[in-house]
Amino acid sequence: xxxxFAVWIAAILTLMVYSYLxxxxxxxxxxxxxxxxxxxxxxxxxxxxxxxxxxLIGPLLDDATANWPYFLPLLLGLLxxxxxxxxxxxxxxxxxxxxxxxxxxxAIGGALVGSFLPQIQASWVSVSPETAGGAGAAVNNILLTVxxxxxxxxxxxxxxxRKGPGTGFLRFGSTIGRWVLLITLGAIYGNxxxxxxxxxxxxxxxxxxxxMGLVGQ
Amino acid sequence: MxxxxxxxxxxxxxxxxxxxxxxxxxxxxxxxxxxxxTSNPPGITVCRLCGARLIPPGVSPSEVPLEPLKxxxxxxxxxxxxxVEAVGDLAEDEIAEGVGVAEGPGEETPPxxxxxxxxxxxxxxxxxxxxxxIERGELPEWLEVPPDFDEMLSEAARAADxxxxxxxxxxxxLEALRPEEEAGVEEPAEAEASGEVTxxxxxxxxxxxxxxxxxxxxxxxxxxxxxxxSAAYERAELFSAVVREPARRGVTLTxxxxxxxxxxxxxxxxxxxxxxxAVVVPILLGSTWSERNMTVGGSATAMxxxxxxxxxxxxxxxxxxxxxxxxxxxxxxARAVLHHLMERGARVINVSLTPEGARLSMRVxxxxxxxxxxxxxxxxxxxxxxxxxxxxxxxxxxxxLTAGWSDLVGDxxxxxxxxxxxxxxxxxxxWLEQVQGPYGIPMVAGVSATADPFARPxxxxxxxRQLLGLMTGLVGAAEYEQLSGESGPxxxxxxxxxxxxxxxxxxxxxxxxxxxxxxxxxxxxx
Amino acid sequence: MRRLGRAVAVGVRRSLPMAMAMAIGALMLxxxxxxxxxxxxxxxxxxxxxxIVVAFALLLGLLxxxxxxLRRIIKREGxxxxxxxxxxxxxxxxxxxIPGPDNSAVVWIFDYIQFPLQAATFSLLAFFVATAAYRGLxxxxxEAVAFVLTAVVVLIGQVPVGxxxxxxxxxxxxxxxxxxxxxxxxxxxxxxxxxxxxTGVRVLMGFDRPYGGEGGSTQ
Numbered sequence: 001x002x003x004x005f006a007v008w009i010a011a012i013l014t015l016m017v018y019s020y021l022x023x024x025x026x027x028x029x030x031x032x033x034x035x036x037x038x039x040x041x042x043x044x045x046x047x048x049x050x051x052x053x054x055x056l057i058g059p060l061l062d063d064a065t066a067n068w069p070y071f072l073p074l075l076l077g078l079l080x081x082x083x084x085x086x087x088x089x090x091x092x093x094x095x096x097x098x099x100x101x102x103x104x105x106x107a108i109g110g111a112l113v114g115s116f117l118p119q120i121q122a123s124w125v126s127v128s129p130e131t132a133g134g135a136g137a138a139v140n141n142i143l144l145t146v147x148x149x150x151x152x153x154x155x156x157x158x159x160x161x162r163k164g165p166g167t168g169f170l171r172f173g174s175t176i177g178r179w180v181l182l183i184t185l186g187a188i189y190g191n192x193x194x195x196x197x198x199x200x201x202x203x204x205x206x207x208x209x210x211x212m213g214l215v216g217q
Numbered sequence: 218m219x220x221x222x223x224x225x226x227x228x229x230x231x232x233x234x235x236x237x238x239x240x241x242x243x244x245x246x247x248x249x250x251x252x253x254x255t256s257n258p259p260g261i262t263v264c265r266l267c268g269a270r271l272i273p274p275g276v277s278p279s280e281v282p283l284e285p286l287k288x289x290x291x292x293x294x295x296x297x298x299x300x301v302e303a304v305g306d307l308a309e310d311e312i313a314e315g316v317g318v319a320e321g322p323g324e325e326t327p328p329x330x331x332x333x334x335x336x337x338x339x340x341x342x343x344x345x346x347x348x349x350x351i352e353r354g355e356l357p358e359w360l361e362v363p364p365d366f367d368e369m370l371s372e373a374a375r376a377a378d379x380x381x382x383x384x385x386x387x388x389x390x391l392e393a394l395r396p397e398e399e400a401g402v403e404e405p406a407e408a409e410a411s412g413e414v415t416x417x418x419x420x421x422x423x424x425x426x427x428x429x430x431x432x433x434x435x436x437x438x439x440x441x442x443x444x445x446x447s448a449a450y451e452r453a454e455l456f457s458a459v460v461r462e463p464a465r466r467g468v469t470l471t472x473x474x475x476x477x478x479x480x481x482x483x484x485x486x487x488x489x490x491x492x493x494x495a496v497v498v499p500i501l502l503g504s505t506w507s508e509r510n511m512t513v514g515g516s517a518t519a520m521x522x523x524x525x526x527x528x529x530x531x532x533x534x535x536x537x538x539x540x541x542x543x544x545x546x547x548x549x550x551a552r553a554v555l556h557h558l559m560e561r562g563a564r565v566i567n568v569s570l571t572p573e574g575a576r577l578s579m580r581v582x583x584x585x586x587x588x589x590x591x592x593x594x595x596x597x598x599x600x601x602x603x604x605x606x607x608x609x610x611x612x613x614x615x616x617x618l619t620a621g622w623s624d625l626v627g628d629x630x631x632x633x634x635x636x637x638x639x640x641x642x643x644x645x646x647x648w649l650e651q652v653q654g655p656y657g658i659p660m661v662a663g664v665s666a667t668a669d670p671f672a673r674p675x676x677x678x679x680x681x682r683q684l685l686g687l688m689t690g691l692v693g694a695a696e697y698e699q700l701s702g703e704s705g706p707x708x709x710x711x712x713x714x715x716x717x718x719x720x721x722x723x724x725x726x727x728x729x730x731x732x733x734x735x736x737x738x739x740x741x742x743x
Numbered sequence: 744m745r746r747l748g749r750a751v752a753v754g755v756r757r758s759l760p761m762a763m764a765m766a767i768g769a770l771m772l773x774x775x776x777x778x779x780x781x782x783x784x785x786x787x788x789x790x791x792x793x794x795i796v797v798a799f800a801l802l803l804g805l806l807x808x809x810x811x812x813l814r815r816i817i818k819r820e821g822x823x824x825x826x827x828x829x830x831x832x833x834x835x836x837x838x839x840x841i842p843g844p845d846n847s848a849v850v851w852i853f854d855y856i857q858f859p860l861q862a863a864t865f866s867l868l869a870f871f872v873a874t875a876a877y878r879g880l881x882x883x884x885x886e887a888v889a890f891v892l893t894a895v896v897v898l899i900g901q902v903p904v905g906x907x908x909x910x911x912x913x914x915x916x917x918x919x920x921x922x923x924x925x926x927x928x929x930x931x932x933x934x935x936x937x938x939x940x941x942t943g944v945r946v947l948m949g950f951d952r953p954y955g956g957e958g959g960s961t962q
Contacts, residue, residue: 006851006854006855007855009855009856010854010855010856010858010859011859013856013859013860013863014859014860014862014863017860017863017864017867018863018867020867021486021489021867021870022486029822029825030825030828031860032860032864033825033826033828033829033832034828034829034832034856034860035857035860035861035864036808036829037828037829037830037831037832037833037836038832038833038836038852038853038856038857038860039573039857039861040805040808040809040829040833041832041833041834041835041836041837041840042572042573042576042836042840042844042849042852042853042857043572043801043805044802044805044806044833044836044837044840045836045837045840045843045844045849046572046575046601046602046844047572047602047604047798047801047802047805048802048840049601049840049843049844050572050575050601050602050603050844051602051603051604051794051795051798052795052798052799052802054601055791055794055795056795056798069788070795072792073791073792073793073795073796074795076792076795076796076799077795077796077798077799078799080796080799080800080803081799081802081803083803084803084807084810090756093756093759093760094759094760094763095796095799096760097759097760097761097763097764098763098764098767098792098793098796099793099796099797099800100764100768100946101763101764101765101766101767101768101771101946101947102608102767102768102771102789102790102793103606103607103608103793104764104768104942104943104944104946104947105767105768105769105770105771105772105775105943105947106607106608106611106651106771106775107607107939107940107943108772108775108939108940108943108944108947109655109771109772109775109776110607110647110650110651110654110655111650111935111936111937111939111940111943112936112940113650113654113655113775114646114649114650114651114653114654114655114683115646115649115650115654115932115933115935115936116933116936116937116940118654118675118678118680118681118683119674119675119678119929119932119933119936120933121678121680121681122674122677122678122679122680122681122929123929124680140918140921140922143922143923143926144677144922144925144926144929145926146926147922147923147925147926147927147929147930148926148927148929148930148933149930150926150930151926151927151929151930151931151934152930152933152934154930155930155934177927177930179889180923180926180927180930181927181930182886182889182890182893183889183890183893183919183923183924183927184670184923184924184926184927184928185890185893185927186889186890186891186892186893186894186897186919187670187893187894187897187919187920187923187924188667188670188924189890189893189894189897190893190894190895190896190897190898190901191666191667191669191670191689191690191897191901192666192667192872193718193721193869193872193876193894193898194666194690194691194692194714194718194897194898194901195543195546195665195666195667195690196865196866196868196869196872197496197713197714197717197718197721197869197872198545198546198666198690198691198692198710198714199542199543199545199546199862199865199866199868199869200492200496200545200717200866200869200870201496201500201545201691201710201713201714201717202544202545202546202548202710202862202866203545203859203862203863203866204493204496204497204500204713205500205706205710206859206862208497208500208501214501215500215501215503484877484878485874488870488873488874488877489870489873489874491873492869492870492873493870506903507902507903507904510903510906511903512903512906512913514913514917515917540861541857541858541860541861541862541865542861542862542864542865543865544858544862545862545866573853573857573861575844576844576850576853576854579845580854603794604794604797604798604801606797608790608793608794608797609794609797611790612790612791612793612794615787615790615791616791619787620787655775666901669920670920670924670925670928671928671932673920673921673924673925673928674925674928674929674932677921677925689901690901692901692902711902711903714902715902715903715904715905716904717869718898718899718901718902718904719899719904720873721872721873721876721898722895722898722899724873724876724877725876725877725880725891725895727877728876728877728878728879728880728881729880729881729882731877732881
């Protein structure tokens with residue numbers, strides 16, 4: 001019985017959100033506020049129990065002397081909380097600096113090793129039909145490389161390159177890049193439509209199936 | 218009209234870049250530097266004090282002034298301590314968000330980035346200066362709206378407009394996002410006013426702000442610095458974006474205006490109904506055409522193969538990084554793949570980079586585990602949520618390798634495969650950059666369809682095989698179900714998906730017919 | 744004398760964060776690329792610490808949202824009524840979650856309140872896409888045609904129905920996604936990666952101090 005109740009709650013909330021399609025209205029706003037409230041509360045619970053408790057509080061409570069290094073993140077964390085008030089915000093600067101230091105380093109390393117180098121490598125593709133696996137594949141490889149370079153020159157060019165020698169090349173490259181990007185945007189758009197439709201389908205299945213029972217599961 | 222200093226062409230007053238030659242035009246009004254908070258006079262491109270760029274490095278010189286909200290799925294979502302800087306290298310897309318994590322201004326006001334959050338949470342009346350002036354703590358105008366949310370904004374704009382609120386009350390950024398009005402016959406030269414005005418998508422207005430994706434800062438700099446939870450931030454922002462309409466007023470409308478508005482509303486509701494019908498009818502009819510005619514693409518097959526080739530007992534690290542917003546696509550994916558993994562006898566270690574993912578993971582695991590006699594702690598282990606920043610995935614692997622988080626893993630080679638479910642490209646990128654690249658662990662991914670284009674280059678990397686397989690959206694889940702021979706929710710949804718796609722294409726056609734037809738009639742009646 | 748002391752204090756206050764960022768960042772970079780036992784151990788510790796501090800940052804942001812709404816209720820500002828609902832919901836979840844997120848009450852709220860709300864909200868986008876498709880995608884330029892045509896091919900090619908017209912459309916979709924679209928995104932990825940590296944280096948070398956201190960924001 002409580003299952004039915006729960007499904008009804010879920011269905012009503014879903015419909016409250018959909019009421020926005022008619023017009024913005026108090027029910028919709030209420031629904032959004034409930035959503036934000038719930039999601040904030042839930043996130044707090046998860047952060048505390050999945051991160052802070054096992055990885056900080058746990059070790060410190062278990063054996064504070066053996067695990068003394070954990071006082072550092074505890075301190076940094078508490079200092080960070082000082083950023084809540086403007087007057088004490090400066091106290092948290094070291095914590096922020098720490099995060100930036102770690103984060104910047106990881107970002108650099110990751111971008112280099114995980115994206116930049118492999119993607120550049122990918123562009124050095126084979127253009128001979130034998131190693132590429134067919135004439136079509138070889139052509140595609142060439143197109144890929146040309147398209148990538150074109151895209152890069154499009155960005156470079158629109159950043160305000162001073163007129164001068166060599167810009168003709170750049171202009172040509174960026175024209176190619178422009179069209180490549182247009183197609184890319186079209187693909188992104190098409191995929192996004194697909195995604196949103198899928199999300200709608202899920203909710204419709206819920207309403208028709210779980211709630212109204214019109215569709216078997 | 219603004220004249221370009223380089224080529225002299227005339228440009229719209231709010232332009233950032235010359236539509237002819239692409240040179241930056243400088244800011245039309247005075248602008249506060251996001252890095253050092255000095256106010257700068259109009260027409261200059263770099264801050265006179267600290268040298269930071271006041272305009273974006275021109276990834277897409279779209280002129281649409283957009284609300285300085287947080288980018289959503291595609292990009293970093295935390296309030297950033299990094300302003301725009303003048304990095305003079307190639308192709309910087311690293312427009313970091315410009316909330317200076319300033320030392321407190323010394324007054325009692327909360328720090329800028331907090332104020333920003335506050336502002337986001339404010340609903341109700343539109344501040345007329347929004348998007349025009351850069352107040353301390355606000356992001357510069359050109360930081361663009363998250364692609365996901367601009368639809369809501371344009372809807373809000375439309376709703377506001379239809380309720381008879383005077384245009385002046387609508388903030389400019391909202392105005393600019395509004396799709397073109399129905400082309401009335403009396404409209405001569407259709408202003409390219411709405412939608413994109415320069416840049417790639419010039420003249421197209423229904424693109425839902427695709428271009429900003431390019432301009433949106435990718436995690437340029439570690440974003441975890443004093444950032445509110447990206448999740449909560451997104452929420453606050455999403456809801457405030459929708460809620461942030463001008464207050465209703467009791468404006469009296471003329472008769473004609475009312476019928477016009479009604480007509481527009483009718484069209485809107487018709488469109489909604491058509492789409493709803495496209496989804497509902499196939500479900501109600503219980504049609505299975507797509508199921509019977511499902512074909513499978515190469516990337517999904519590759520993913521299936523990668524898992525099929527796992528030896529029994531292989532240790533697989535599964536990361537479920539999505540939230541209920543995209544669960545419609547991702548849950549069927551996770552379900553299909555976990556069925557396969559457990560059928561192969563793999564041992565699963567499950568984590569999540571989103572708080573909601575922790576719970577959603579449990580849903581899938583609990584549902585599937587019973588079918589294969591898996592018991593938590595033996596067949597699969599749940600490590601829970603880790604923070605969704607660079608340090609997160611890395612700390613998981615470090616924890617497994619050095620801190621002994623799991624008996625199953627002692628060494629890098631012990632992890633046979635990483636299976637990542639990414640609701641947004643950033644999560645996929647985190648795993649690729651922080652784990653797959655440095656440690657070289659084989660990896661496959663299921664992604665939301667919105668993330669597919671950003672995942673492809675990693676899959677199509679013949680030199681480096683970063684992703685061994687890729688599954689896209691609900692369709693990908695259906696393909697996987699097909700390969701597994703297990704009919705499931707994804708396959709059942711394919712008819713609705715197909716019909717809805719067709720309907721949308723027809724809507725595009727119909728819209729164009731209506732538009733061009735209207736113009737033709739207009740010309741003929743002159 | 745006191746002024747000297749104050750100057751030193753201010754100097755330390757400003758440069759300490761920067762020095763910290765640079766030092767720790769340098770160490771983490773070395774840890775990232777090299778295998779040296781002691782550095783790796785220290786790096787691992789800093790990594791773990793970073794996760795914890797980020798968690799504090801998340802908490803800070805989350806609680807701030809609640810404080811903002813609390814203030815609104817107290818001051819009876821616009822929409823404060825809704826803020827009560829928001830706060831009530833959040834408190835309910837947090838209290839129920841004291842024993843942990845696997846508590847049945849929390850799970851219930853998540854499954855039957857948060858999930859439907861969030862899923863429904865994002866599914867609204869499908870409707871907006873539909874109206875945008877009708878009202879916005881005017882084929883007024885060659886660029887527009889290229890854009891729309893690509894989108895249409897992708898849309899048809901992704902679904903089983905696309906095969907009705909023969910294998911052409913899905914094959915074309917595959918080509919579009921695997922060649923031009925990949926090329927474009929690859930260019931973006933490379934560009935962004937370069938930017939990330941550049942920005943990161945600037946932060947680590949002290950040219951940018953987003954965390955306050957000299958050269959950063961005011962004061």
